[in-house]
Amino acid sequence: MCGIAGIYAQDGAVGKDMLSRMSSAIAHRGPDGEGFYYGDSIGLAHRRLSIIDITDNASQPMSDDSSEIILVYNGEIYNYIELKSELKEAGHTFRSESDTEVIIHAYKEWGFECLKRFNGMWAFALYDKVEDLLFCARDRFGIKPFYYSVSGNSFYFASEIKALLKNPELGTAPDDEKLLLYLSGGITDNDERTLFEGIFSLRPAHYMAVRRGIPENPVRYWYLSVSDKLFSAGNITDDKAAYGLYELLRDSVSLRLRSDVPVGTCLSGGLDSSTITAIISDLIRDENPLSVRNRQKTFTSCYEDERYDERVFVDEIIRKTGASGYRIFPAVDDLRTEIYDLITTQEEPFDSLSIYSQYCVMKLAGKSVKVVLDGQGADEQLAGYLGYQASHIRSLSAHPAALIREIAGIMKYHRKFFIDAAAKLKAGKKRRAYLKGDVPFTDRYAGRLDEVLANEMSGNNLQALLRYEDRNSMAFSIESRVPFLDYRLVEYIASLPLDQKIRGGITKYCLRKMTKGLIPECVRCRMDKMGFVAPDEVWFGEDLSEIVGDxxxxxxxxxxxxxxxxxVLKDYNMFLSGKTGYSKDFWRLFCSEIWLRIFFDRRSELL
Structure with missing residues (x-):
């Protein structure tokens, strides 16, 4: 895991001072080393976080033996060992043990098609001197970030927006439409535009060729098709579906333990992170991975308020697996002093203070490990969010008996959630009235379940969560890996009928079937959904009320x-007096205001 940046000039003039400042802006992403490459019309910068082959042989920018291919790269190619063997058989020779060098030789062997052979997470820029071509690419799910913009006659790119902002001509104004979309519904990552006008994000599963400093249209190299089949039948039994899921997930976790530095696990106490923790425990017994050794380390956020605390579930997982449990208690007093740092770290507004809980977990983990595994991506594939229930009901409209069973399941397990959600949706709709201009609104749950899940995997929700994860982990120089986003596993889950995802109101049906006996029943059968939560409503109503009011x-x-x-102020005061309820709209307004102050009102402090 690293940070990358670069400038590709049409007129051949690359400002070394500018590139150096861009590199400094992302120093936290790579504290183990810094490197530069300068050609006739291009400059590349790299900040290194040493994970695989921690010797100088793996330093970047890296070139091939002829110095005709130069690469800066952020991420991990987990199947690099297998690809390296294949490339050696084809006649390629290597001088390092890194996955970085594998990318160079894969490009030389297969060209742009090399992307389809990678299993991992990546954002890279590869300069082909012979073709005078910059090949920019991002992994299938957008786990690793790649931002770009054009100023004058030059193409700029970087792992984080704050590096691009070192150029005073880039990102000088908010994208008003995007900001209003966030304010109205929390949507930020639904397309290539960022909330900074003129700064773009290369979309997941896309590559882009830049020739002589001019970017061409991005090209999509991988597609995900989610099955619209409603019911399991024939050779798709519950047991077979669960077994296939287990085999692929176990292999994915095993691959993501490949590391030359210590690896830990983020453990929230929910189904996804608990499953990963349990599988690692089994792998320690069966394979003894050196990155974990004989006891894995887990990292958890906790609260004294039981409504937001999951220690009862975390404790069960710790007892079951024998893992070490490290815990942190996010405090509102710390948040008061860190709120500006948190929003600066994230670079764009985010949807709740659960991001602060994750921020604290990464801060804790950074004291012990350089790599963590996390459970992102399972909810979007296996319909883990309760809002997906409405989409599933829509899918079953032509099947009355199944429809009735699902509604009965929803009423049995989730009645309170939907009553509370309806009240918050009503409050949110009312509060959108004090937004000005042409206010857009997107319902992420509109459509059939298969359509919604396909969009979630490439659209807003997963992209936003991965952005939060990347910024929070890299703020403390940690590489975060997400086993549920192994593309083989994703394609397998996408092929399953929808009743393997939701059945009788039970979410993640197949995963719950798979984990019977693997994790404690109290965790496997949980019907609530928390994750690394934070007491937003309590803090906004009490501890932070003075700051928010100001x-x-x-x-x-x-x-x-x-x-x-x-x-806004009138409505907030009514909330403080107990006359109206809480909704995320208050946080979005507060977060947006602080974001505007940091990145626009006080832009000079970032230069």
Whole structure:
């Protein structure tokens, strides 16, 4: 895991001072080394976090023996050992044990098609001197970030937006439409645009060729098709579906333990992270991976308020697996001092203070390990969020008996959730009235379940979560790996009928079947959904009320064109007095205001 940046100039003029400042802006992503390459019209920068082959042989920018191919790369190719063997048989020779060198030789052997052979996470820029071509690519799910923009006659790219902002001509204004979309529904990562006007994100499963400093249209190299089959039948039995899931997930976890530095696990107490923790425990017994040794380390956020605390489930997993449990208690007093750092780290607004819990977990993990495994991606594939129930009901409209069974299951397991959700949706709709302008709104659950899940995998929700994960982990120089996003596993889950995802109101049906006997029943059968949560409502109603009130009552807040500040303050005071309920709209407004101050009002401090 690393940080990359570069400038490709049409007129041949690359500012070395500019590239150096871009590299410095992402130093936290790679504290183990810094490297530069300068050609006639291109400059590449790399910040190294040493994970695989920690010797100088794996330093970047890396070139081939002829110095005609130069690469800067962020990520991990987990099947690099197998690819290296294949390339050796084809006549390639290697001088390092790194996965970085495998990318160079894979490109030389297969060209752009090399991407289809990689199993991992990546964002890279490969310069082909002979073709005068910059080959930019991002992994299938967008686990690793790649941002770019054009200024004057030059193409700029970087792992983080803050590196691009070192050029005072880039990202000088918010994208108003994107900001309003976030304010109205929390949507940020639904397309290639960022919330900074003129700065773009290369989409997942896309590559882009830049020739002589001019970017061509991105090309999609991989597609995911989610089965619309409703019911399991024939040779698709529950046992077979669960066995196939286990085999692929176990192999995915095993691959992601390949590391020359210590690896730990983020453990929330939910189904996904508990499953990963349990599989690692089995692998320690069966394979003894050196990156974990004889006892894995887990990292958890906890709260004294039982409504937001999952220690009862975490303790069961620790007892079952024998793992070591490291815990941190995110405190509102710390949040007061870290809120600006948190929003600066994330670079774009985010949807709740659960991101602060994750931030604290990564801070804790950074004291013990350089790599963590996490459970991101399972919910979007296996319909783990309860909002997917509505999409599934829509899918069953032509099957009355199945429809009735699903509604009965929803009423049995999730009645309270939907009552509470309805109240918050009503409050959110009312609060959108104090947004100004042409306010867009996107319902992420609109459509049949297969359509919604396909969109979630390539659209907003997963992309946003992966962005949060990347920024929070890299802020503390940690590489985060996500076993549920092995493309083989994703394609397998996508091929399963929808009743392997939701059945009788039970989410993640196939995964729950798979984990019987692997994890404690109290975790396997949980019907609530938490993750690394934070007590947003309590903090906004009590501990943070003075800070939030000061922001909503400020001249800066009143001057914005996006909202009616008087209505916002009035509504917030009604919430404080108990006359209205809480919704995420308060956080979105507060977060947006702080974001505007950091990245636009005080932009000079970032240069």
């Amino acid at each position: 922001v909503f009552n400020s001249d800066e807040f009143a001057s914005r064109k996006y909202w009616d500040a008087e209505d």
